[in-house]
Amino acid sequence: MTPSSEYNFAYLDxxxxxxxxxAILKGLAIPGYQVPFASREMPMPYGWGTGGVQVSAAVxxxxxxxxVIDQGADDTTNAVSIRTFFERTAGVATTTATPEATVxxxxxxxxxxxxxxxxxxxxxxxxxxxxxxxxxRESETRKMHSLEEYGLMHVKLYEDISRHGHxxxxxxxxxKVEARYVMDPSPIPKFDNPKLGDCPAIQLFGAGREQxxxxxxxxxxxxxxxxxxxxxxxxxxxxxxxxxxxEDSYLDEVIVDDSGGRMFVxxxxxxxxxxxxxxxxxxxxxxxDAA
Amino acid sequence: MTPLLSVxxxxxxxxxxxxxxxxxxxxxxxxxxxxVGESGSGKxxxxxxxxxxxxxxxxxxxxxxxxxxxxxxxxxxxxxRRMLGRxxxxxxxxxxxxxxxxxxxxxxxxxxxxxxxxxxxxxDIRDKAVDWLERVEIDAGRVDDRPTTFSGGxxxxxxxxxxxxTGPRLVFMDEPTGGxxxxxxxxxxxxxxxxxxxxxxxxxxxxxxxxxxxLLADRLMVMKDGLxxxxxxxxxxxxxxxxxxxxxxxxxxxxx
Numbered sequence: 001m002t003p004s005s006e007y008n009f010a011y012l013d014x015x016x017x018x019x020x021x022x023a024i025l026k027g028l029a030i031p032g033y034q035v036p037f038a039s040r041e042m043p044m045p046y047g048w049g050t051g052g053v054q055v056s057a058a059v060x061x062x063x064x065x066x067x068v069i070d071q072g073a074d075d076t077t078n079a080v081s082i083r084t085f086f087e088r089t090a091g092v093a094t095t096t097a098t099p100e101a102t103v104x105x106x107x108x109x110x111x112x113x114x115x116x117x118x119x120x121x122x123x124x125x126x127x128x129x130x131x132x133x134x135x136x137r138e139s140e141t142r143k144m145h146s147l148e149e150y151g152l153m154h155v156k157l158y159e160d161i162s163r164h165g166h167x168x169x170x171x172x173x174x175x176k177v178e179a180r181y182v183m184d185p186s187p188i189p190k191f192d193n194p195k196l197g198d199c200p201a202i203q204l205f206g207a208g209r210e211q212x213x214x215x216x217x218x219x220x221x222x223x224x225x226x227x228x229x230x231x232x233x234x235x236x237x238x239x240x241x242x243x244x245x246x247e248d249s250y251l252d253e254v255i256v257d258d259s260g261g262r263m264f265v266x267x268x269x270x271x272x273x274x275x276x277x278x279x280x281x282x283x284x285x286x287x288x289d290a291a
Numbered sequence: 292m293t294p295l296l297s298v299x300x301x302x303x304x305x306x307x308x309x310x311x312x313x314x315x316x317x318x319x320x321x322x323x324x325x326x327v328g329e330s331g332s333g334k335x336x337x338x339x340x341x342x343x344x345x346x347x348x349x350x351x352x353x354x355x356x357x358x359x360x361x362x363x364x365x366x367x368x369x370x371x372r373r374m375l376g377r378x379x380x381x382x383x384x385x386x387x388x389x390x391x392x393x394x395x396x397x398x399x400x401x402x403x404x405x406x407x408x409x410x411x412x413x414x415d416i417r418d419k420a421v422d423w424l425e426r427v428e429i430d431a432g433r434v435d436d437r438p439t440t441f442s443g444g445x446x447x448x449x450x451x452x453x454x455x456x457t458g459p460r461l462v463f464m465d466e467p468t469g470g471x472x473x474x475x476x477x478x479x480x481x482x483x484x485x486x487x488x489x490x491x492x493x494x495x496x497x498x499x500x501x502x503x504x505x506l507l508a509d510r511l512m513v514m515k516d517g518l519x520x521x522x523x524x525x526x527x528x529x530x531x532x533x534x535x536x537x538x539x540x541x542x543x544x545x546x547x
Contacts, residue, residue: 134392147370151377151407155392158406159399161413162435227413 010057010090016040020058020213024204027215032177033145034128039211049082049107050208052124056105059120059204060086065093067101072109072250072267079107096270108171110192112249112271115201117218123186125207128214130174130184150182153225161230170235176223183214183222190224191236191250197222239264242284244275293355295320295461295493296341301350303336309517310336314350316512316522320460323487323494325508325525327501327540333517334497335465341495342382342463343372354379354461377407381454385466387446390453391438397424397449398434404457423452427482444475448482455486462487462494468503480506501544505529513537 008014016038023037042050060066066086070079074096082105083094095101098113105122115121131141134152144150153174160168173190175197177183185196186205196203196216203216216222226232237251242263249271251264263284266272276285294317303310311333318324326334339345341352343364351363357379364372376382384390391400401420402410410416421431427448429441438446447467454462467483468476484507487494496507504511504525512522513534521534532538 147373149373149407151403151409154406154411155395155399155403158402158413158416159395162396162398162417228411229414 007089009062010060010086010092011042012040012054012057016054017058020054023213024055024058024215027204027213028202028217030181031216031220032181032183032214034212034214036211037213039208042208043085044081046209047126048078049105049124051206051210051213052105052107052122052208053082053085053206054208055122055204055206055213056082056086056103057090059122060090060092060103062090062092064102065095065100066090067095067098067104068106069104069109069111069268069270070107072111072252073269075269097274098270108187108189109250109267110188110195112246112266112268113274114195115199117200119201121199121201121203123188123203123205125184125186125205125210125212128184128205128207128210128212130172130182145181148180150176153182154227157225157227157230161227167226167230167232173232174225176225177216178221179223182225185222189236189250190232191234193222193224193232194234196220237264240282241266241272241275242282244272244280245282246272246275246280292319293361294318294353295322295355296495297351297353297361298341299351299353301337301340301347301352303333303340303345303347309333311340311514311517314512314519316519318461318493318495320493321491322510323492323496323508325504325511326495326497326514327499327504327511328514329499329540332514334499334514336517337514338463338465338495338497342380343376344382377404378457379460381457381459381462383447383450383454383462383464383467385469387438387443387450390450391446393437393439396435396437397429397441400438400449400453401456404453408457419456423456424449426486427452428478442475444471444479447471447479451483451486455490455492458490460493462492464494464496464498466498466500467496468498468500476503483507501529501541513540 020037023035027035042053044050068079068083070076086092087094098111103120107124129141131152134156135141157167171189172184172187173193175183175185198219200218202218205214224232240247243265246266249266252267254263254265256263296318299315301314302312314337328334340347352365353361354364355361398417398420401423402416405416421434424434425431429445429448438449468479508525511525511528513520515536521528521537529541532541
């Protein structure tokens with residue numbers, strides 16, 4: 001698709017991009033710190049990734065290859081529409097293959113294929129403040145961040161254990177960055193938390209409605225919070241993928257009929273298709289070559 | 292002997308109106324001080340100035356810290372003051388709802404201060420929470436219940452447990468028995484008296500209930516219109532009031 005000439009490159013005007021880049025640079029300089037920025041109205045509703053789109057628009061260059069995933073999938077409404085948006089307004093090349101992409105905008109997942117140096121992962125963040133549901137006052141949460149008063153975060157984990165017998169928080173699991181800021185990694189499953197730390201790629205987080213940008217530079221130390229006697233555990237459904245047989249990827253549970261039938265499939269569609277193309281077969285794949 | 296808390300010339304104005312003016316006193320370790328007076332006399336303003344919730348316009352509040360000896364808490368940095376608020380100080384609010392997290396279980400409420408000072412072992416935190424619930428006469432089986440399911444008296448006892456779990460040396464209490472019926476008040480007072488004596492706590496209790504200070508306080512300060520009009524030993528002030536306002540206050544108590 002050819003870029004529409006009525007738009008500036010990547011939709012936003014240059015001054016806005018400059019403002020967002022400044023926030024990104026500040027975020028990279030202080031890993032995990034939430035930098036306020038003047039979020040713009042985007043041609044999409046809040047909650048659909050307005051923060052991520054603005055960050056992507058600010059970091060895209062004409063030579064980039066762009067990939068968008070939504071809950072791991074390249075082919076859902078949100079992913080398709082954001083990818084089309086940048087095809088039209090920036091004319092950048094797009095891809096669904098993780099290793100080929102230079103900028104990846106994601107909602108709620110980190111790709112299974114390990115990221116490499118030179119790649120940028122942009123997260124869409126609904127609520128950037130990890131302390132929000134425990135302390136509703138913004139003035140107070142800012143003070144808690146600045147004074148490193150994070151005891152409250154453990155109260156939440158304590159409540160989980162006392163109610164469920166284990167830490168039941170399974171997504172948006174709070175992490176501590178470089179032993180300083182507690183950060184909400186956006187609603188990624190806690191299975192993905194270990195991939196946040198020591199990652200060769202740049203990770204940027206954009207929250208449009210809440211007007212915050214934060215970032216993890218490459219090879220940052222990221223530790224998931226836990227108790228000594230209830231250590232952090234990256235969990236996933238205890239099944240192999242029904243389509244590609246992968247044992248090590250994060251799975252979605254799909255209901256297939258109304259009599260209790262279900263199957264587990266990789267949430268990362270690119271990873272799953274790649275494995276199928278390489279000849280891996282899961283037990284739920286129909287046809288004569290099913291295992 | 293070094294006073295635990297030395298208050299000098301505390302003044303707080305709200306515009307032209309006086310909150311409290313030129314209040315000075317020393318509090319020694321193990322001593323319980325009562326502050327009485329009618330509504331609007333500046334008791335709570337004074338308490339909040341001492342506890343670091345309000346910044347006084349003039350005066351100093353020198354606290355004998357564990358690590359660094361006497362320090363003026365008005366001029367110390369905010370992180371240090373907030374650290375004191377979580378460790379050596381405790382604040383019991385009149386309404387338990389102000390002092391508790393209503394959406395968090397009783398155990399979580401008691402454990403919060405422990406976690407705030409670095410406890411990271413779930414089992415230990417929980418054992419301590421259960422121990423403290425029992426010390427304030429709350430059934431250990433209620434540890435996972437939210438305070439919303441507790442009665443007013445239980446909420447107030449839970450608030451006390453939550454405050455005392457880190458072993459503070461100074462407790463600020465703002466009308467701890469307000470809004471409770473008399474039998475519950477009596478049990479709470481009995482409990483407080485036991486805890487204060489056992490732990491060797493110092494306390495400053497603001498109240499308008501003379502029975503409370505009669506039972507708990509060693510010394511008494513009477514306030515009117517932001518000024519201290521009389522102070523002395525509790526029995527001395529209550530049995531032989533000198534100032535006209537104190538005489539009025541003492542004679543206003545209903546005799547049953």
